[in-house]
Amino acid sequence: MSRTTDESAAPAVFRPVRAGNAFEETVERLLQAIKLGVVAHGDRLPPERELAPLLGVSRVTLREAIRALAQEGYVESRRGRAGGTFVTYTRPRPRQADLRRALAAMGDDLNDTLTYRLAVETGAAQALAAMDLTDGRDEQLRARLAELNAAGPDDYRRQDTLFHLAIAELTGSALLAAACTDARMRVTDLLNAIPVLGRNIDHAAVQHAAIVEAILARDPEAARRAVTEHLEGTAALLRGFLG
DSSP, X not given: OOOBOOTTTHHHHSOOXXXXXXXXXXXXXXXXXXXXXXXXXXXXXXXXXXXXXXXXXXHHHHHHHHHHHHHTTSEEEEOSTTOEEEEOOOOOOOOHHHHHXXXXXXXXXXXHHHHHHHHHHHHHHHHHHTSOOTTTHHHHHHHHHHHHHHOOHHHHHHHHHHHHHHHHHTTTOHHHHHHHHHHHHHHHHHHHTSOOOHHHHHHHHHHHHHHHHHHHTXXXXXXXXXXXXXXXXXXXXXXXXXO
């Protein structure tokens, strides 16, 4: 049975594109959703009647973008009552060559990218920690953490991405969610190219719990410290494999 798009993270990715480059940016948005795991392998994209308004494009433009991705092997369209557009992209297994290639594509921007990610993700956690989340967002955050903790190695990167994006999305700020999505997208090829280490998962689980605890305790400074510690650990891991 197919799944549909992860709705909690979808608004951060499926946001309106600019009219001047509608086709190109629609392709970019769809690729972000696929590579970040918002729409995972085997998942179905939202129907065209829903997705086109979210992106602010015509259904003709959306179909052209989907057709381009289908030609490159990222999605396939199926007919019938259970039809739709399904993701066929499978995240490659970590390889040192992929890491070198991703780093070469980034050029000299690694430190800048890590600084950018630290700024926007700590900001999102601080903003969320300053809010009253008893409207149900507290349970959404706990549920996202539980799904991350239950993930196996093959799904860990995707669930980790969804957890971090959820923090920004739950603030209700579309701009902040978009910034965190962009920051994650800038490092996703690097993260996907390094192995998932059991010891790192255990350590990250403690840090993720600390982030959630600080947010739910409505302690912005503790939330900032917890996110900073976590992202500095990720940065150290990246630099270790890049060295």
